[in-house]
Amino acid sequence: MEKFLPNILFAVILIAGGGYFAMNVRKLIRNIKLGKDVDRSDRKNERWKNMAKIALGQYKMVRRPLSGILHIVVYVGFLLINIEMLEIVIDGLFGTHRVFQPLIGNGLYGFLIGSFEVMALLVLVAVIIFWLRRNIEKVKRFWNKEMQGWPKNDGNIILYFEMVLMSLFLIMNATDVPFQEAGAGNVISQFIAPWFSGFSAEELHVIEKGAWWLHIVGILIFLNYLYYSKHLHILLAFPNTFYANLKPKGQFTNVEAVTKEVQMMMDPNADPYAMPEEGEDEGEPEKFGASDVTDLNWVQLMNAYTCTECGRCTSSCPANLTGKELSPRAIMMKTRDRVEEVGKNIDANGGEFKPDGKQLLDDYITREELWACTSCNACVQECPIGIDPLSIIMEMRRYLVMEESSAPQELNMMMTNIENNGAPWQYSQMDRLNWKDE
Template sequence: MQIAQQILFVALLIIAVVLFSKRIRQIRRNINLGREEVINDHTAQRWKNVLLLAFGQKKMFRNPLVGVLHFFVYAGFIIINIEVLEIILDGILGTHRLFAGALGGFYTFLINAFEVLALLVLLFCAIFLIRRNLLKIRRFISKDLDGWPRSDANYILMTEIALMALFLTMNTCDTLLQARGAAHYAAHPTGGFIISGHLQPLLNGLSDASLEMTERACWWLHIIGILAFLNYLPYSKHLHILLAFPNAWYARLIPMGEMENMPSVQNEVLYAMQPELAPAEAAPPAKFGAKDVMDLSWKNLLDAYSCTECGRCSAACPANITGKRLSPRKIMMDTRDRIAEVGKNIDAHKEWKDDGKSLLHDYISVEELRACTTCNACVQECPVSINPLDIILQLRRYLVMEESNAPQEWNTLFSNVENNFAPWKFSPDDRDAWTETM
C-alpha cells in the first residue's frame, strides 16, 4: 500500500512539473517573438529595483495598510511553501515528518512560524476578497475585469485560503495523534504548535482512525492543491509572482518624461540637413512604430505577461478618470491576449499564419490611443515596473507615420513644423515681426 502511494505521488509530481515546464517554455517563446532590445546597463541599480520593487514591494506601501496586507500574503505564501520540500521528500521516500528528528526544536520553531504566517495569509486573503467583491472600489468594479479576470483573482484568493486551512488542519490532526500515542505519529514527535494547538478541541471528538484519515486527506489535498496551483499560475494574472523579478531587473532606467527617439527618423532628418553624411545605399526603415505584438520589443511583451491587473495605472490615468476610453490596464491585458492568440496560432500551424488581425484596431482602438496625454502616471504607479505608455507610443507612431491617421489638429501642427520649423503658422522670416510693434 505504501509503495503504491509513493508511485502515485511521484507520477503526479512528474506530470505537474512537465506540464508547468511546457507552459513556461510557451510563454518564453511568445515573449521572444518581440523584436530584439538590449537592456544590460546599470547593474547595481537593476539589483536595487529587484530588491525594493519586486521583493520589497516598495510601491505597494504608498497605501501602508494594503502594502502590509499584501506583503504578508505574498511573503507568507512563499515562506510557508518551504515546507513543501519536506512534503515532496516524504511523498517520494514514504516517510513522515522527515526533518523533525534531524532539526529537533528548530523544526518546531519553523512550523510555528509557518502556522502564524498561514493564519495571517488566510485572514488577509479573506480581507482582499471582501475588498474586491463587497467594497465596490472603482478599479475593482471596472468593466476591464468583466468575466474571467475578475473570477481569476477570486479563485486565487480562495485557493490560498483553502491551502492554508488544509495546512493547519493537517498539523492539528498530527499533533492530536501524537498526544494519543498513535504509533506512526508518536514516532515522529514535533512538539506543540501555536495555532493548531488551539484548534485541537475542534477535532478532539474524532477517533484515531478518523483523525488519521483526515490528516492523510489534508496532506494529499494540500500537495495536490500546490501542484495544481503551480500549473494554474502560467494561465493566470498571478504569473507576476514569478515575472515581477525579471521585469523589475529589465525596467527602463531613463527619466520617465524622456521619450525614446527612433534612430531611423533621426537619421532621415540628419541626412536631409547634411546630405554628405548619408550612406551611398541607405536602406529605408522597414516600419515605423508597431501594429502588432511582433513589432513590439520582447520587454513590452514581458510587461504584458507581468501585469497584475491591479488597476493602479488606470486609477491614476487622467484620461480614464475623466471618462475617456483609455485604460492602461486594458492596454496590457489586450497585449497579453493578442500575444497568447499569436502563440496558439504558431502551435496550431507550426509557424505564424496571418490571421487577418492585429493588436492595433482589433484589440486596441484609435480612440484609446489618442486619449493618452503621455503624462507617465501609469508608469509611476505600477508596482512591478510595467510601462503601458511605451506600447501606446509605438502604436500611435504606426498610426501617424504608416497610416497617416491623425486628427486634423495634429496634421496642422505637423505641417507647420515641416514648413515653418515651429508649431505656429508663421514663416521663420516673420517670426520676430511682433517686436516691431513694441
C-alpha cells in the first residue's frame, strides 16, 4: 500500500484540481448566461476563419511587433510544453517514469523534449522581458489608474507563475540522471545539469521528484487561478473571436420596438390605434438600453471576462488621450466586476438574485465616461481578441436617453432642433439647407 501512496496522492490532487476548475467553469457559464440572448450563428465560415486567424494565429497581436512577438513565444511555448502534461499524468497515476520514451524511441522523444526545452527557455526570457517592461520601463498603458491594486498584482503574479513553471521544467530535466545519460532531448538542461554536480544520485533524485511535483501542482494551481485572473482569455479568446460582431464597425443595432414604430409611422395605411389581435400578447414593454449587466447580451458579458487588460484600446482612445475620464479597458473591467458581484449575490441567495440597490450605471461606470466616448471604434479595432467596449457604452447611452431622458445639453438641443426643424441647426424647415451655402 505504501508503494502506491504517491500515486493515490497524485490522483487525489488531480481530481481536486480538475473538480474545482470544472466548478468555476460552470459558474463562469452561468454568469455569462445572465446576459440577454443574441444570435451569432450566422456566417459560420467567416467566424471559424476569424477564430483561426485572431485567436489561434495571433494576427492582431503583431501590430505592435515587440509585445506581439513576445506574446506569440509565450503562447506557443506554453501550449507545446503542456503537451508533456499527458506524460506527467500517466507517470503520476501509474508510477512510471517517462512512459513515452521507450514507446516512441529516443529519436522522436528527444526531438519533442528538446523542442519543449528550447521553448521553455524562450518563454522564460520573454516573461522576464514582460516583467521588465511592466515594472522597470513602466510602459504607460500598464499604469493607468484602473491598473492599480489587484489588476497590477495580477499581471505580475501570472509572470511569476510562468517563470517558476518554466524553471521547474528545466530543473526537473537537468536533475533526471537517466534522462541526461541518454542524451536525447536535453538540449538546454544539459547546461543546467552541471549546477547540481556536487549532489549525490539520491539527492538528485529528490530534487528531480520535488521539481516534478511542484511543476504539476503549480500547473493545477495556475489552471484554477485563471478564473480570478485576466488570463481567463487563454480559454475565452477562442469563443470570443468566433462570436464577435461581423457587421461593419459603424453599424449600430436598432431596438426592434422602435423600428416597428417608425415603420408604422411611415406606412400611410397603418392604423396607429389598432389593438393587438386576439391571442396576441404584447407583454411588458422592453427596457431600452442597459443600466445593469443583465440588460446586456451574453456576448458582451463574455467580452468582459475575456478582456486581457492589455490597454491597447485605452492607449488608442482619442477621448482618453485628451485627458477625459473614459478608458475602454476600465469599461470592460467594471462590467466584469459587476457580473461577478451579481454572481456572488446569486450564490449567496440560493440561486436567485436579491436586489442589492446597485447597478452598472453610476455605481460602476459613470455618465461622464459614457458621454466622453466619440464612438470612433478605435478600441474595437485595436483589441487583439475582438472585444467591443463601444457596444456596452452605446447600450448604456441608449438607456440614459430613452429611459431617463438624460443627455448632455448639446445633444438635447440637437435632438430638439431635429424634431422641430428637421435639421440639427436652429433653422426653420424652409431654411434648413442654408448651411451648404455658408
